[in-house]
Amino acid sequence: MTAFSLEPAQLAWCAELRTLAAERLRPLADKGEPGRVNRALVAELGSLGLLGRLFTSGALDLCLMRESLAYACTEAETALALQGLGAHPVHAYGTREQRARWLPRVADGTAIAAFALSEPGAGSDAAALELRAEPEARTEPEARTEPEARAEPESPRSEGPPAAPALAAAPDGPARWRLTGGKCWISNAPEADFYTVFARTTPGAGARGVTAFLVPADRPGLTGRGLDMLSPHPIGALDFDAVPVTSDDVLGEADRGFRVAMGTLNLFRPSVGAFAVGMAQAALDATLAHTAGRDAFGGKLKDLQAVAHQVAEMALRTEAARLMVHAAASAYDADAPEVPRRSAMAKLLATETAQYVVDAAVQLHGAGALQRGHLLEHLYREVRAPRIYEGASEVQRGVIAKELYARQEAR
Template sequence: MTAFRLSAEQQEYVRWVREVAGGKLAGGQAGRVDRGLVRTLGDLGLLRGLFGGGPDAPPADAAAMQLCLLRETIAQISAEAETALALQGLGSYPILQSGSPELVERWIPRVISGEAVAAFALTEAGAGSDAAALSLRAERDGDGWLLTGEKLWISNAPDADIYTVFARTTPDAGARGVTAFAVPGDSPGLSGEPLEMLSPHPIGRLVFDGVRVGAGAVLGEVDRGFAVAMRTLDLFRPSVGAFAVGMAQAALDATIAHVRERHVYGAPLAGQQAVAHRIADLATELEAARLLVYSAAAAYDEGVEPDRQPRRSAMAKLYATEAAQRIVDGCVQLHGAAALQRGHPLEHLYRDVRALRIYEGASEVQRSLIARNLIGREYTR
């Protein structure tokens, strides 16, 4: 695979995903985890694609590219299904990456089958963009830990079965004093509530009131959890860009069909030069976003200059999500009032695309990551 052309195997994988998912995925209850949808994703074999597996899938060493192709394709079918799928990967990848064999055996097969719902619990009220400012405490308790504090704006909360939780184990140590834990959703002392958000997936608050976990719940090393989080985000950030590309492609496809069919002053809307040129600009921006996402994913899979991967992942996420917002907005404009009607596909995309510029690091955070990687941390804040 090059940055400009998918391999025959990857093209076949996209066709397989489209064939398997088409007409079989739809969202359910807004604001809560749709377990039926998650189970369907598992039954169809789509969740295996999160980690480089599944029927007709590219090799396992192409995990990032496969993840991007999977998310982009499903995003064109159902935003709800896409986020349900992606959150399974985001919440469970740290377990696969850094968990003990026992944790992997207990949770990963259930996540892939859709039996267990996973979540990634990093953000707090005072530690969103500045993840190193986490205040959720993890204190030693015999051979285990007691977790006390809150998490906010957590996708799939409070309904997940397993959470990857990042907690402060060494006070006043910044990013070097954070540890990652695997915390079952039914743990005594763990509670939460759903939040009403402008988002295509459920988001909620978690409260940890002396939640006890054993030593085996630690993911990776004590005080090294920030590295677990960053490795996960380096993999998943380009795929957020792929999600954005898929949504933008769906909007553009609908708009091209609309301007061909819509007649104004006795002629198709597409015949107006201003409209045709606007379509051309939107398509060009979409292709640029897609290529940047593919390039970041390919570099991740090939291990090319790994010290530059945070920059590449941030660039892909930044550009693709910002471009998708502009593309969907432009498509709404070309549709006119019809696109603002509740239930119209463009109205749905217009609402759903907004959250992508915030979660897994807002656009401003991505710019800071890029600048630090280019200029040096000592020159940027």
């Protein structure tokens, strides 16, 4: 298989997913409350086995799932994607105990996951995050009564400036921190059951001083509130008031959480592009049907050269975006060295393309496309956010340029 064609079995699977989305997921999505987690929809994704595939499929399969679901039910696509985004760090970097506790519940749709990276002052510049993971001061151990213990001399105390507090831990026990600060624009907050949280464990170290933590929603000191956003799914802010975490909650290694974040985003950025392609294809197909059937100026809309050329441009850009998404996903599955560049290119092209295609579709449909409940009115609201989240378009251009110049300098 190449990045430029799909096997018949893959094409059949995509068609099956579109049918499932239309017949079983769309009705549940319609019953959901805007701005709230639709747990019935998530549970149905679990019962269909789609959430479980998040942890067994490669990047290309993830893209095929997201495009197919987005074509017929963007709410189902987003619910699936958010489960994957929040839980992938646990799957890829978690301990055996963390995976055993949470992944089965994510897969069956009974636990809602969230990815908590962005902050009010650290959105696109993720390395600038300020949520603090402050180490607890080590407590003095109880006095030992064995003769050997009494015979040991005390350690001398420094008369200089006090050292940074050591991480609190009983002998052979976990290190302990307190999370203090906030997160903002977090999808599924404040209703998620657990969060993958990125916090600064080493001040002044940039990306090198960030640690990823798995934080259950019921931890003391963790509160949240919903934000009134242009979004059908919940987006909220989280407040951390000395929330306790230990080394048992760390995902990966302390101070290396930026690798967890970027590893997750490199996987999901092409699939954000796939989500966008699914919306673009839905808008294109609606436009083909509308322009072929609408009477205008003594013929059909499609007979007007300006309209036909516009539709051709929409189709051209959609297919180009799809091919780039598939190429980026295939590069990820092959563990190719150019994954960050390809992922950035795929997300950038696909999300910008979808914005263009949906806008053009609205223009060709006219005022009716802006009525509440119309497919294009829905897509017009949905298509804007992907150009911002998981790295805005400007950030993707920066990633691409950085990778290009790095490759040029290495020659």
